[in-house]
Amino acid sequence: MSWSSCGSSSICSWSSSxxxxxxxxxxxxxxxxxxxxxxxxxxxxxxxSHNNRGVSKVFGYYGLKNPPYxxxxxxxxxxxxTLEVHWGVHHRGYVEALNKQLEKxxxxxxxxxxxxxxxxxxxxxxxxxxNNAAQVWNHDFFxxxxxxxGGDMPTLGLLQQIEKDFGSFTNFKEKFIEAALTLFGSGWxxxxxxxxxxxxxxxxxxNAINPLVWNDIPIMSLDVWEHSYYxxxxxxxxxxxxxxxxxLVSWNAAAVRMVRAQAFVNxxxxxxxxx
Amino acid sequence: MALRHLxxxxxxxxxxxxxxGFRRVQTFSLPDLPYDYGAxxxxxxxxxxxxxxxxxxxxxxxxxxxxxxQLDDAMTKGDASTVVKLQSAIKFNGGGHVNHSIFWKNxxxxxxxxxxxxxxxxxxxxxxxxxxxxxxIQKMNADGAALQGSGWxxxxxxxxxNSLVVExxxxxxxxxxxxxxxxxxxxxxxxxxxxxxxYKNVRPDYLKNIWKVMNWKYASEVYAKEFPES
Numbered sequence: 270m271s272w273s274s275c276g277s278s279s280i281c282s283w284s285s286s287x288x289x290x291x292x293x294x295x296x297x298x299x300x301x302x303x304x305x306x307x308x309x310x311x312x313x314x315x316x317x318s319h320n321n322r323g324v325s326k327v328f329g330y331y332g333l334k335n336p337p338y339x340x341x342x343x344x345x346x347x348x349x350x351t352l353e354v355h356w357g358v359h360h361r362g363y364v365e366a367l368n369k370q371l372e373k374x375x376x377x378x379x380x381x382x383x384x385x386x387x388x389x390x391x392x393x394x395x396x397x398x399x400n401n402a403a404q405v406w407n408h409d410f411f412x413x414x415x416x417x418x419g420g421d422m423p424t425l426g427l428l429q430q431i432e433k434d435f436g437s438f439t440n441f442k443e444k445f446i447e448a449a450l451t452l453f454g455s456g457w458x459x460x461x462x463x464x465x466x467x468x469x470x471x472x473x474x475x476n477a478i479n480p481l482v483w484n485d486i487p488i489m490s491l492d493v494w495e496h497s498y499y500x501x502x503x504x505x506x507x508x509x510x511x512x513x514x515x516x517l518v519s520w521n522a523a524a525v526r527m528v529r530a531q532a533f534v535n536x537x538x539x540x541x542x543x544x
Numbered sequence: 545m546a547l548r549h550l551x552x553x554x555x556x557x558x559x560x561x562x563x564x565g566f567r568r569v570q571t572f573s574l575p576d577l578p579y580d581y582g583a584x585x586x587x588x589x590x591x592x593x594x595x596x597x598x599x600x601x602x603x604x605x606x607x608x609x610x611x612x613x614q615l616d617d618a619m620t621k622g623d624a625s626t627v628v629k630l631q632s633a634i635k636f637n638g639g640g641h642v643n644h645s646i647f648w649k650n651x652x653x654x655x656x657x658x659x660x661x662x663x664x665x666x667x668x669x670x671x672x673x674x675x676x677x678x679x680x681i682q683k684m685n686a687d688g689a690a691l692q693g694s695g696w697x698x699x700x701x702x703x704x705x706n707s708l709v710v711e712x713x714x715x716x717x718x719x720x721x722x723x724x725x726x727x728x729x730x731x732x733x734x735x736x737x738x739x740x741x742x743y744k745n746v747r748p749d750y751l752k753n754i755w756k757v758m759n760w761k762y763a764s765e766v767y768a769k770e771f772p773e774s
Contacts, residue, residue, distance in 0.1 A: 354744055354745070358744065358745050359745050362745065400692055453632070453636045453715050453716070454693055454694040454695075454714065454715040454716075454735075455693035455694045455736075456693070475693065476692050476693040477692070494693075494736065495694070495735065495736035495737050495740060496736050496740055496744075496745060499736060499737060499740045499741065500740070500741070503595055503599070504595055504599040504600055504603070504737060
């Protein structure tokens with residue numbers, strides 16, 4: 270079971286899809302192979318070279334994934350125009366730029382999206398592919414962190430964990446909004462499950478960085494690059510952030526991610542009732 | 545120095561040393577634009593100029609004043625950890641004020657000389673350092689477009705070496721963070737708020753068009769002040 274199968278758009282069929290932390294880059298280098306069966310979503314390009322007549326080279330590309338709702342579904346909080354530009358131009362731009370870069374780079378070809386992000390982050394000294402790869406992933410995750418009729422509160426186990434780690438949901442909400450408003454420049458605010466500390470935390474990241482590079486598990490995110498709110502809210506970042514928390518954030522999606530995260534992080538003994 | 549002159553010109557408060565030696569913190573205020581909001585059309589729309597000036601720049605100034613008050617308070621109390629903690633807010637908001645104050649002077653309506661290429665010593669220095677004005681513009685546009693996230697692209701002069709440099713800074717870092725002897729001549733704001741309403745994500749178009757309203761006269765004045773022609 271892997272993270273990449275839900276959140277990202279990668280379509281590498283032969284690479285191992287497991288979320289493998291801290292593998293040295295050499296293990297992740299895959300040889301380009303030539304599958305004979307056309308996979309759905311593959312873009313095929315037959316390339317008959319002079320030496321290898323009849324042998325076709327297939328290039329796999331990343332695709333632009335649709336948000337799980339129509340582009341006008343988040344009105345009146347995020348306009349259709351914003352979604353059209355943010356998803357259709359910015360997000361699409363990152364996808365196309367990434368594909369163009371991967372065309373020229375054999376080394377990084379064949380990774381799942383998660384692997385690509387970790388490898389290209391290169392422990393803080395990122396390759397040029399990092400920005401595009403991370404932003405593709407970040408935006409996929411962000412669209413799925415929102416839903417029409419979102420907001421309100423989480424329930425059940427996720428709420429319990431939030432109350433455990435932040436005291437109360439109100440306190441968490443305050444801290445999250447504060448983090449968004451004190452982030453200088455462009456970046457993202459995340460609710461993550463930290464693997465080592467085994468608790469939820471709020472994390473701010475700059476530009477394209479995301480918590481995958483520190484091996485933490487993101488649960489929910491908010492885009493605070495100016496392009497994500499400028500058309501609807503102009504400079505009123507506070508209104509945007511509050512609207513996100515009150516009307517857009519999808520606690521359903523967050524709960525699903527939390528459930529999956531608990532397969533990797535042991536948050537404590539299950540409460541088995543004593544007979 | 546030109547920068548310090550800019551800042552002190554716009555202060556409201558003075559610094560009287562009262563009987564108790566009480567020093568009030570200098571507060572800053574929003575400088576007026578030397579032209580109307582719509583005067584830079586069609587290169588930069590009036591809506592952007594108004595928001596940029598009245599909202600963004602004003603916010604930097606408000607938060608800078610607040611941070612300075614808190615800093616003064618912490619310094620008086622000898623609270624070292626708070627003093628250090630405030631540094632990032634001061635760098636960000638103070639930098640925002642410094643940078644935008646320069647930016648407004650860097651722009652001029654076309655009828656007031658915006659876009660007119662530099663002559664005199666600066667024009668000669670540009671040819672010397674970059675080959676031609678077109679080459680300089682190309683370099684600045686390339687660097688500005690490649691900057692990830694938010695920041696500025698600068699044309700500066702190194703006081704010590706008397707050479708022109710093109711530099712980028714992230715967020716609101718002023719040019720001096722790239723070198724203590726660097727003096728900014730021209731700065732282009734490539735934060736999204738500077739162009740988004742008009743150009744959306746097509747930053748290269750914004751960079752191409754802003755040269756039509758670039759105030760080379762100001763840049764030449766700053767340059768001539770650093771290196772007066774003997």
